Amino acid sequence: MTSRRSPTQLGSPPWLSIETSVSADRHLASVWVDGELDRDSAGELLQVFRTALTDTGPQTIEVDLSAVTFIDAAGIRSLVTCRQLAEETGGTLHLKNPRPQARFVLGIAELSEVFGLPATPGEKGGSRRR
Template sequence: MDQQTPDDAEAVRLAAVGALARDTASLMQAAVVDVLRHHLSRRIDIDLAGVTFLDAGGIRTLLTCRADARQVGCRLTLSNPQPLVYRVLNVAGLLRPFGVTRSHVAVAAQPAHAGRAMQLADAAAPC
């Protein structure tokens, strides 16, 4: 997961890659908790452009992360979901709670990623 922080620390973007599933979701939660503990951010945006799969375990983790963020006055949003991930979020009724609109859907399909592991990495740039 890439972590990008603008200079004003108003928002942090986390970019997820791979599957967001029961067996990989703990990486997402750890990244969000790390941001909540070490940054004075009012918003965390999780960029889902690289996420190729989302299951119930991934949804549960996103909801847990959202609840954790709300406890400290931080808003958690999602952006750039692939069409399949967008459909899963829509069926689950989570587009509005996470601030996802049709314009936030990734335009081009990303190549499939081998395995089911979520990859995490650090980078810096504004959200």
């Protein structure tokens, strides 16, 4: 099952697009986020995520951030909430391919390892440059 939601259909800001795909056995859901994940668009990710969990109940959710051009605290909060929702249904959430800006923000928040990414320098478990 693949669905592509256009920003205009959902009334979301024009700088966010989300695509989802669920494996045939319904154990893996993939979510691709394209654009800016910020206070104006973070709710859209939550809506899509809740729908994916309700419709399929996948055990593993992978969120690909390779096309996310900007992320702020609201975007990070939405990812944390998505992770909590996944855990409440017995699933896990992993982030894939974050761009440097998203990786930096996740590192500052010390959330890299929480999302299945290696720790960055300066995070607990990461090496620091001196």
